[in-house]
Amino acid sequence: MIKERSAKRLVAALLLLSVIPLAAGVFRLISLIGGAEMTPDNARFFEMPLPVVLHILSAGVYAILGPFQFAPGFRRRKPGWHHAAGRVLVLCGLMVGLTGLWMTLFYPIPYGGKLLFALRLLFGLAMVVSILLGFTAILRRDVNRHRAWMTRGYAIGLGAGTQALTEMAGTAIFGPPGDLSKALYMGTGWVINLAVAEWAIRRGYSRHDSKKQQDKRNLGL
Template structure:
């Protein structure tokens, strides 16, 4: 009877509590994956526009023939050169701001990178606005696309300025949100290449209206993803 009673009242093996060793390993694995996969994905998204920018710089510095498609860049090369250089820095350096473990291991890196990202992002936005307003429009660019560029370029400037103002107030949550929005707008060229691909495969060449919608869709998709990220972890903090 004693042995039976002991067996009947013997407690079941306890499950590990949340936050125990097993959860810690899972957390470390998730952080490791985020540190690798998220920046890699953002850099991969930027490959097409970065390659296109490198080709454009090679044209300008290598004495390529002037054509109706590139004459505006040869006539005023400074804005497009600044745009390409700064968007390259902005997209590549900014990708690592989305690696939480990397930021925790190097707390000063986030601040140092931010001091480069803010002016780079503003140059990207203002040079894009300048080119929209003062460059001659190439074939296929109409009023609707110009309006989209002005709206989203201005939104990028506003996002970066509000993000900077928020961090000066030590408001980390709003700083994070506005900087994510600014980055989403700034790297939309990669998404725009992807929105054009199905159209080219199944429809063919674009006209002014369809091209404007496909380019605009790239900005809208990026901002939708940015808002999902912002709202998915509303209490997440970024080291300032």
């Protein structure tokens, strides 16, 4: 029962963390559809809207469906849903990562400088690789590695939610960010998410090993 409540809290927390980037994505779509005034900050989206539209739509699905994959009780009760949603999430996650890389390489981003450019490339590529490794792991029936790599991929994908918090905190403490601080706030968001993901992965392995040892003791091995 405690695990079930913990899983529900985890799903709620992940969905809550997605609220700010999802709201920003919806606002961006509305501005593109409604023909908002073009400015130096948004001109790149109007000149080539397809990558950002695909990025926002796929990120929305990824952020909303993703948390339910981490609820063990939900997976057990609805294995068919878990498998079907997993296929959708692989496609959406790859779309998020690949469109993010494309926008980094070909959109003129008017803030963040070279450090943010490098961080976007690094974490975008890491997200794509994590999802591919997770997908190939489940094809080999390696459930533990599948969960680990998918957790890492989701943590990177959810970076925008944590970055909103790190930037708000940094701005409140140090004032409006410059290029360096903007890059550091965003990088910190990704690092925090990955650190939490690694902690959860190691904790899961530890529990799995403890259960195996307990089963051996029960069998007298």
